[in-house]
Amino acid sequence: MNAGHTSKRSLRTIGSEVLVLVLSAFIYSFAFPGFMSGKGIPFIALVVLIPVFAVIRNASWKVVWAYGFLFEFVFYITFAYWLKGFHALAIILIPVIKGLEMILCFLALKAADSFFKRTGYFVQTVIWVAYAYLSENWFAGFPYGDIAYALYNFKPFVQIADITGIWGISFLAILPQPFLGRYLSDWLNGKSERFIPYVRKNIVFVALYLVLIIANLIYGGVKIAEWRGKEPDRVWDVVAVQHNHDSWKGGYTTYLHNFNNLRRLTLEAMAETDPDAVIWSETAFVPSIAWHTAYSVEGTGYEQTARLVDDFVSFAVGLGIPLITGNSEGVIADPSLPPILEDGSTNRMDYNTVILFDDGEIKETYRKQHLVPFTEYFPYEEELPWLYNLLLANDYNWWLQGTEPVVFDSDGVKFSTPICFEDVFGYLSAEFVANGADLIVNMSNDNWSKRVPAEMQHAAMGSMRAIETRKSVIRGTNSGITCLITPEGTIHDEMEPFAMGWKLYHVPVYTHESNADTFYVRHIDLFGHIAVYSSYALLAIGAVMKAVSFIMKKKAGK
Numbered sequence: 001m002n003a004g005h006t007s008k009r010s011l012r013t014i015g016s017e018v019l020v021l022v023l024s025a026f027i028y029s030f031a032f033p034g035f036m037s038g039k040g041i042p043f044i045a046l047v048v049l050i051p052v053f054a055v056i057r058n059a060s061w062k063v064v065w066a067y068g069f070l071f072e073f074v075f076y077i078t079f080a081y082w083l084k085g086f087h088a089l090a091i092i093l094i095p096v097i098k099g100l101e102m103i104l105c106f107l108a109l110k111a112a113d114s115f116f117k118r119t120g121y122f123v124q125t126v127i128w129v130a131y132a133y134l135s136e137n138w139f140a141g142f143p144y145g146d147i148a149y150a151l152y153n154f155k156p157f158v159q160i161a162d163i164t165g166i167w168g169i170s171f172l173a174i175l176p177q178p179f180l181g182r183y184l185s186d187w188l189n190g191k192s193e194r195f196i197p198y199v200r201k202n203i204v205f206v207a208l209y210l211v212l213i214i215a216n217l218i219y220g221g222v223k224i225a226e227w228r229g230k231e232p233d234r235v236w237d238v239v240a241v242q243h244n245h246d247s248w249k250g251g252y253t254t255y256l257h258n259f260n261n262l263r264r265l266t267l268e269a270m271a272e273t274d275p276d277a278v279i280w281s282e283t284a285f286v287p288s289i290a291w292h293t294a295y296s297v298e299g300t301g302y303e304q305t306a307r308l309v310d311d312f313v314s315f316a317v318g319l320g321i322p323l324i325t326g327n328s329e330g331v332i333a334d335p336s337l338p339p340i341l342e343d344g345s346t347n348r349m350d351y352n353t354v355i356l357f358d359d360g361e362i363k364e365t366y367r368k369q370h371l372v373p374f375t376e377y378f379p380y381e382e383e384l385p386w387l388y389n390l391l392l393a394n395d396y397n398w399w400l401q402g403t404e405p406v407v408f409d410s411d412g413v414k415f416s417t418p419i420c421f422e423d424v425f426g427y428l429s430a431e432f433v434a435n436g437a438d439l440i441v442n443m444s445n446d447n448w449s450k451r452v453p454a455e456m457q458h459a460a461m462g463s464m465r466a467i468e469t470r471k472s473v474i475r476g477t478n479s480g481i482t483c484l485i486t487p488e489g490t491i492h493d494e495m496e497p498f499a500m501g502w503k504l505y506h507v508p509v510y511t512h513e514s515n516a517d518t519f520y521v522r523h524i525d526l527f528g529h530i531a532v533y534s535s536y537a538l539l540a541i542g543a544v545m546k547a548v549s550f551i552m553k554k555k556a557g558k
Contacts, residue, residue, distance in 0.1 A: 017059060027044060040152075051184065055185075068107070155489060224488045235508055236509050239277075240476045241279065243265065259311070290330060292330075296340075322411075350399055365406070440466070470510065482495040
């Protein structure tokens with residue numbers, strides 16, 4: 001590499017930087033579950049960004065923004081290759097959105113390196129964490145690919161999530177990489193001494209980082225031992241049924257086929273076990289039970305669906321235990337009109353919900369709060385009508401958005417049910433626990449991906465929710481990864497993905513009465529907020545210092 005001055009740069013320099021970024025992005029994806037490794041190679045995440053920070057330091061302002069887009073685009077094309085199973089648009093749309101986000105991040109990282117000559121690597125780390133937080137907290141937020149999730153299987157390292165959420169993990173994973181990237185860039189340009197003198201020159205930082213890492217690993221080891229040795233307040237025996245069918249593929253024939261499989265598998269489980277409850281997956285039973293039990297559809301063409309709902313009710317009543325299932329909740333769209341309109345169509349809108357069905361009725365309903373952007377909702381119909389219509393033309397339909405962190409109660413077991421995409425956001429599970437949940441039951445449909453790595457990436461993120469809240473997580477999915485996750489983040493008893501079956505899980509329940517809420521639950525995403533506001537403050541201070549320095553030099557020149 002050459003120095004970052006425009007006059008000294010060449011096509012060869014730019015070409016080498018582009019190659020480094022593309023290779024780094026490609027290799028970075030291997031840290032996560034993917035086509036290279038079913039569980040991911042976490043060590044990669046701890047070193048692969050070193051050359052990326054070296055490129056940022058070496059690059060000119062004219063190109064660094066484009067480098068940000070390139071790096072993130074290549075990473076998400078590789079990491080989330082399974083998005084093509086979601087929709088043809090998704091495999092382009094998500095990498096483009098993430099690339100546009102990273103433009104701002106790379107510019108901020110470049111500014112930090114320019115403003116802070118000695119401590120820029122620390123500021124860059126704070127900025128990276130702030131970017132990760134901000135990038136998942138807007139309409140199109142997509143937390144998949146955050147560096148913390150690559151380390152999910154490095155258990156001692158990630159236990160700090162019960163204090164900091166994933167943000168502390170990201171901070172510790174990133175911090176040495178801009179430090180080493182700075183050295184690498186200067187060394188390649190002949191501007192730095194050997195490595196040992198560089199370390200000695202920054203011995204305070206190195207020592208503090210080693211203290212943080214050692215303290216983190218000790219804390220992690222203590223917490224793992226604590227939770228593996230802790231006796232639960234009770235054990236909830238629950239059967240999870242995996243029917244292995246994409247619930248998005250609709251129509252009465254499909255609904256009947258899925259119900260018959262769910263019913264058969266459930267009856268098999270009931271014949272061999274004595275569970276406290278049965279769990280089906282997200283939208284496992286699609287026809288709206290609430291709608292069809294509330295309104296008559298005689299003479300409207302929906303009679304078959306209504307009879308299927310009657311069959312479900314009869315079956316669920318006969319179970320004799322609670323049934324928890326995903327279902328579409330139909331509600332009146334226009335209160336001034338009847339449920340069935342004159343033309344035979346329904347005056348109806350739907351929520352994506354989970355219901356607790358017991359004693360012949362729906363006892364409680366949870367409505368999905370964090371909908372999937374572009375496919376389940378799009379709030380910019382008036383501002384971007386062309387995109388809204390394009391999405392509709394590509395078979396996307398909208399759900400109504402729920403607002404309440406509902407806590408179910410089944411025979412004293414208090415649990416909440418983030419639906420699919422919702423459990424990739426730490427704040428939601430924390431809100432459920434803060435509202436009284438002693439257990440997280442995630443209901444997912446990842447069948448559409450047709451890829452085990454996609455399902456494993458999702459499960460890995462779910463393991464962080466267990467650590468953050470110190471609650472057990474039971475994942476009820478239609479095709480994987482159906483499993484139990486204990487409060488130290490260990491994934492147990494995975495069912496074979498993309499196969500029909502059932503499994504009895506003995507779920508340990510830790511109640512609020514015997515276990516206080518974690519720091520993270522009491523202060524949701526506090527460290528993410530600190531990173532954001534610290535980034536703003538540090539960049540502002542750096543800009544002022546840079547301006548003052550420029551003015552002083554100009555005056556001295558006169």
